[in-house]
Every structure is written in structure tokens, then in C-alpha cells.
């Protein structure tokens with residue numbers, strides 16, 4: 001017992017701030033200091049069980065994409081009569097579209113407390129049940145209000161999934177493949193959007209879009225991946241880190257065996273010990289004024305917890321740590337502001353106007369089958385996201401943004417000319433340029449801003465950044481059709497182009513590169529204002 005508890009010594013004694021950073025802090029930049037004989041460093045066996053596990057875990061991302069992308073096709077296919085209406089006006093279309101973002105806003109707030117209290121797997125399971133139920137509700141809607149309610153509820157699931165999946169994937173994937181697994185999430189979001197467009201193309205009769213209730217099938221199909229997830233629940237382990245944080249040691253051990261099927265029991269226990277000490281260090285960082293371990297008489301032994309036997313002997317956590325609220329330090333506020341502003345630009349520069357309304361936009365522009373250019377938009381987004389994930393760690397996020405945002409501006413200006421001249425070829429080329437540039441930089445990078453924040457601010461910070469996304473997303477989708485009708489597409493594109501210019505200037509002046517920096521160094525970047533040149537001064 002003494003041996004085991006000695007491995008849980010204070011991080012001050014370990015001098016292990018760096019360790020915490022590497023294993024727990026770094027979600028997106030893949031730095032690890034794990035030792036060579038750590039099971040994380042071995043080639044990871046990709047068995048079919050493991051493949052199903054990761055595939056199912058990213059289904060929430062696929063549904064996030066599907067349920068946000070599907071509306072573009074559905075909007076042109078809904079026959080107002082199906083909802084008991086004479087016409088579906090702009091305002092109603094905007095409400096059907098944007099209410100999902102409002103739901104996602106709520107979901108982002110709920111996600112972390114839920115994932116923390118009920119566990120990651122349970123939260124994702126609830127999400128998939130909501131996805132399946134709301135898909136059915138939307139598909140059978142016979143009133144406008146039913147459809148709006150379904151879209152609101154599906155939005156809640158999207159918001160929870162968008163927050164919970166990256167946390168879960170980080171926690172179950174070995175360091176060696178963590179980058180790839182997280183990339184899988186971005187790919188499933190844009191892939192889900194692309195699939196929604198392709199299905200719309202096959203289901204909707206472009207000449208008579210109202211003829212066959214295609215929109216009902218489109219919306220109903222959202223329940224298929226959700227049901228797949230529910231059927232493969234047995235393959236998906238609960239996060240070992242979460243189980244450990246709840247002192248459920250035996251279950252954590254079993255979960256680790258699922259994640260590392262080739263590891264010996266000795267190696268699993270070693271890993272468990274490492275996770276336990278990391279978690280202890282993390283708790284220490286949650287509140288630096290509290291002791292890491294409780295005094296002996298207040299300690300709670302895992303061996304006597306409800307999970308029964310502990311293979312590690314006794315492990316003690318101070319459950320009160322992290323519960324005490326502290327004021328945000330100026331540098332963390334600054335870091336959060338940068339993350340939120342970048343996310344604001346991700347949305348206000350107009351990408352989702354194309355994602356949600358592309359069929360409507362191309363229809364009005366005069367394309368005979370507007371679903372074709374719409375598919376091109378979704379495919380460009382999907383394929384350039386793949387490219388982005390290749391570039392992001394080599395080029396660096398700041399450079400990637402500076403290189404791509406001006407191309408978005410150029411694409412939008414051309415797009416405006418395309419609308420003005422009603423030149424359909426120019427229009428489609430310019431949209432591809434804009435969407436491709438977006439997908440490489442702004443589509444992916446803003447989601448990683450949590451890396452600017454210290455550990456103890458990440459959960460709340462991540463939620464605030466997500467909320468900024470959904471709030472701005474809702475603003476845009478709620479007003480796009482009205483603005484388009486009032487000032488024309490050509491002028492709307494100019495407004496988006498103006499925002500891309502502000503976006504570029506913002507990145508140039510305030511967005512720092514932090515790739516490979518330690519926790520301490522990142523905090524120095526935000527110490528007095530934002531030192532965007534920190535990394536170049538010190539490492540280049």
C-alpha cells in the first residue's frame with residue numbers, strides 16, 4: 001500500500017508540470033513525454049473490434065454533420081402543404097434552420113456537466129437516443145411547430161456531441177494515434193454534411209422537389225447512424241480517465257483492457273498508475289491553493305469504494321478540489337477572448353450560408369439542378385478538411401490562417417462578381433475557392449483554441465468558445481435569406497468579404513502560434529497582451 005501511495009506524491013515533488021501538460025493538456029498538439037516502454041508508444045493494433053470502437057465513437061460527429069447539412073436539401077423539398085401551410089416564407093425557413101443552432105447553444109452548456117456527472121459513454125448514448133428520436137419526430141412532422149421542435153431537439157444533441165466527442169476521443173486514444181483519432185472527428189463532421197447532400201441528390205427529384213416527400217426520408221435517415229451507435233455500445237468502453245476520477249478502479253482497468261487489447265495485465269496496471277498520478281496532478285492544478293491529497297483521517301480509499309477490490313492498493317483523491325470557484329486570471333481571459341473572436345469569425349464570414357442555403361442560393365441563381373453545385377460545396381469542404389489535417393501540424397495554425405483567409409476574401413469577391421454578372425461558371429469556381437480555403441484554415445483551427453487555456457479553465461472555456469460558434473451561427477442562419485432578399489447575393493458576399501479582411505487582420509495582430517509550447521510558455525504568451533511572436537523569437 002505504501003508503495004502505491006508513494007506514486008501519488010505531490011506534483012511539486014515530482015516537478016511534473018511538464019508531464020501533466022504533455023499527457024492531459026495537449027489535446028491538439030501531440031507532444032508526449034511518456035517513456036519508451038509505455039504501451040502508448042507501441043504500434044497500435046488495429047483489430048476489427050478497435051475499428052468498430054473508434055468508428056462508433058465518431059458517429060456523434062457524423063450526426064453533427066448530417067443534421068446540420070441535411071437542411072439545405074430539405075428546405076427546397078418541403079411542400080408547405082405537408083406542414084399545413086400555404087407557403088413557407090423566408091422567416092419560417094430561417095427558423096427551421098437556425099433553431100438547431102439555438103439548440104446546440106443549449107447543448108454546449110449542458111455537455112460538460114453531463115459528461116462529468118454521467119460519464120462520456122452515457123452522455124454519448126443519450127445523445128444518440130436524442131438524435132434517433134428527433135429524426136423520427138422531424139420526419140413525421142405534420143405541422144410547422146412539430147418540425148421546429150424536432151430541429152431544436154436535434155440541435156441540443158449536436159451541441160452536446162460537438163463538445164463531448166473530442167473529450168472522449170482524447171481520453172480513450174493512445175498518444176500515438178490521438179492526433180489521427182481527433183482528425184477523424186473533423187472528418188466525420190464534414191463527411192456527415194457531404195453524405196447529407198449526396199442522399200438529398202438521390203432522393204429529391206430536382207424538377208419536382210415537392211413531389212415525393214423526400215424531405216421526410218432525408219430527415220428520418222439521421223436515425224440510422226444513431227441506431228448503429230446504440231447497437232455497438234458493447235464495443236465502446238467508458239473513458240478510463242473518467243472512471244478513475246470517480247474512483248471506479250476495477251471498471252477503469254477493464255476499460256483499459258478494451259483500449260489496449262494486446263497489453264499484459266502488468267502493463268495495464270502500470271498505465272492505471274500513471275493515469276492515477278496524472279489525475280492527481282491535474283486536480284492539483286485545478287486549485288493551487290488546495291493540498292493535493294487529503295489529510296490521512298479524511299482520505300477515502302478506493303479499495304473500500306463501491307467498486308470493491310483495487311488492484312492498485314489505495315488511491316486517494318480530494319474530491320473537493322476544483323469545486324472552489326476562482327476568478328479568471330487576466331491572461332486566461334485574454335486567451336479565451338482570442339478563442340471566442342476567432343470562432344466568431346469562423347461563422348460571420350459566411351460559410352454556413354452556403355452549407356445551409358446552398359440549394360436555395362443556387363436555385364435562385366438559375367442552376368437547373370441546384371443540388372449539383374451544393375454537393376460540390378460539401379465535397380470541397382470535406383476533401384479540403386482532409387488536406388487541412390495533413391497541413392496543420394507541419395505548417396502551423398497561424399501561418400495556415402494567414403495563408404488561407406485572404407483566399408477566402410478573393411473567393412467571395414469573385415463570387416460577388418459571379419452573382420452580379422449571373423455567370424454560373426464563375427460563381428461555382430469562386431465558391432470552390434472560398435470553401436476550399438475555409439476548410440483548410442478557418443473550418444478547423446478555431447476548434448483547437450482551448451489549447452490556449454490552462455487545464456482548470458478548459459471545460460468552461462471550451463463551452464464558451466462553442467457557445468460563440470452556435471450563437472453567431474444562429475445569427476447568420478436566422479438572417480441570411482432576409483438579407484439576401486433585401487440587398488442581393490452580390491452585396492451579401494461583399495459583407496462576408498469585409499469580415500474576412502477583419503479576420504485576417506485579427507489573426508495577424510492577435511493570433512499566436514503555440515504549437516509545441518509548454519503550459520508555462522503558453523501562459524507567458526498571454527501574460528501582457530498577446531505576444532504573437534513569442535514562438536518565433538524563441539524557437540526559430
Ligand SMILES: O[C@H]1[C@H](O)[C@@H](O)[C@H](O)[C@@H](O)[C@H]1O
Pocket residue numbers: 068189190193346352355381442443444447469473
Ligand atoms: O468546423 C465546422 C465545419 O467547418 C463545418 O463544416 C461547419 O458547418 C461548422 O459550422 C464548423 O463549426
